[in-house]
Amino acid sequence: MGSLEDLPLRPELRGRTPYGAPQVPARYRLNTNENPHPLPDELLVDLGAALGHAALDLNRYPDRDAVALRADLAAYLSRTSGEAVEPAQVWAANGSNEVLQQVLQAFGGADRTALGFTPSYSMHPLISAGTGTAWVDGHRRADFTIDAVAAAAQVREVAPDVVFVTSPNNPTGTAVALETITDIYDASSGVVVVDEAYAEFARAGTPSALTLLPGRPRLVVSRTMSKAFGMAGLRLGYLAADPAVVDALQLVRLPYHLSSLTQAAACAALAHTDALLATVDAVKAQRDRIVETLPSIGLTSVPSDANFVLFGRFGDASAAWQALLDHGVLVRDVGLPGWLRVTAGTAAETDAFLTALGEVARDHRTSLGD
Ligand SMILES: Cc1ncc(COP(=O)(O)O)c(C=O)c1O
Known part of the structure; x- marks a missing residue:
């Protein structure tokens, strides 16, 4: 098999990586901002x-x-x-x-x-x-x-x-x-x-x-x-x-x-x-629940009008991402130092996320205000 390096690729595409969240197997997949509710x-x-x-x-x-x-x-x-x-x-x-x-x-x-x-x-x-x-x-x-x-x-x-x-x-x-x-x-x-x-x-x-x-x-x-x-x-x-x-x-x-x-x-x-948009309020409720719960575990978030929350702050966001994955919860490391992104899922998914986060937060969070 040939290599990309050997192909006459356009110079501005050299060294780039294809877009895509890692498709890692996990019990709770909260990394791509999909709506978790099945179709009616x-x-x-x-x-x-x-x-x-x-x-x-x-x-x-x-x-x-x-x-x-x-x-x-x-x-x-x-x-x-x-x-x-x-x-x-x-x-x-x-x-x-x-x-x-x-x-x-x-x-x-x-x-x-x-x-x-x-x-x-x-x-x-x-x-x-x-x-x-x-x-x-x-x-x-x-x-x-x-x-x-x-x-x-x-x-x-x-x-x-x-x-x-x-x-x-x-x-x-x-x-x-x-x-x-x-x-x-x-x-x-x-x-x-x-x-x-x-x-x-x-x-x-x-x-x-x-x-x-x-x-x-x-x-x-x-x-x-x-x-x-x-x-x-x-x-x-x-x-x-x-x-x-x-x-x-x-x-x-x-x-x-x-x-x-x-x-x-x-x-x-x-x-x-x-019928399809009937799930939007349920998703927003989980988003707001995540935002409201974060301070009780020493974390903060950015105000969100979407179906996800950017939360932190962590000393090493990649290490916190891995720790959550070890607890079965896949979130998104968007490459922003100190922050991770989680999709608001079903109530059960949010339960799992908040529980896992409660367990890993102490080891990975920075003190608020850092
Ligand atoms: C801001 C924004 N725009 C566009 C898209 C692309 O959506 P799609 O191509 O699925 O319509 C996404 C997907 O994550 C997004 O976050």
Whole structure:
């Protein structure tokens, strides 16, 4: 077998490692921010029927423009945000990762720059590299919030072609105020992507950037069915933006990128939106329980509007990660010194996590305030 070193690989990809949380066997897997609740029975029945129906036409290519699905997604966004979103404003692909890749294919690329406020979702710089787009780290405060004035100044200075604002942010859970997003938008002449993969878990009073779309033709809001909808295996992500942005993405998307089975399954799932999202409150309750319990074991967390919590602080986060794994609980070491990230699971999973953490915290925590 040959080696990567010997291949004529693009220089900017040399030495990189593929994205992915370690898929380590563990009794409690709380490392990839999935929704732990199984799909409702009535949806499983409808999914079977919808897939069976779509299978009858599998000799044909799918609807290239996913018209029915985009109408269902627009209806969902309009209903939940209070902002009228038209099907022509919506675009869907295989996970929001593919949506973001298409955005970078259209608006990034050679001699272009993307900027995102780190620490944030590590795929943003990776997809940038994959599309030949230069990457610049945007600054956050020590508490992981974004300083609107400093962010706008940095955006003005760097003049990126694409700006990523992740709200709620992964891995910190931090929501970004709408005024901060508008300040960044006003400072930029590029496309501003608000990655709202976790929007449905936001606490009351945290509005979506969907409300900012009117009059902002360079604003893009991306969403996914992988998190709150509990359908990570479906691979369905989408965005809302000005229809001209959707036209631009159609220049770079592969023809027939979204299979008829995916489109049919997503439409069937969206018909059960209320039942699917019924688990969101249960997940939020476990998230808030984790946050409230941490101080009693000498640990702290970052305020979270997502379905996970960044918790610490540890003298050696990797050692604490291993100690939790030794107790059967797999969390995510996101590479932030002193911090680990845990997904809010079921009540039983949270019990197991908090019990294990109680046992390992004494040996690994720093004293609060360090
Ligand atoms: C902030 C953020 N955006 C996008 C994604 C990608 O989601 P998907 O491709 O499953 O839609 C994730 C997944 O973890 C994420 O954390």
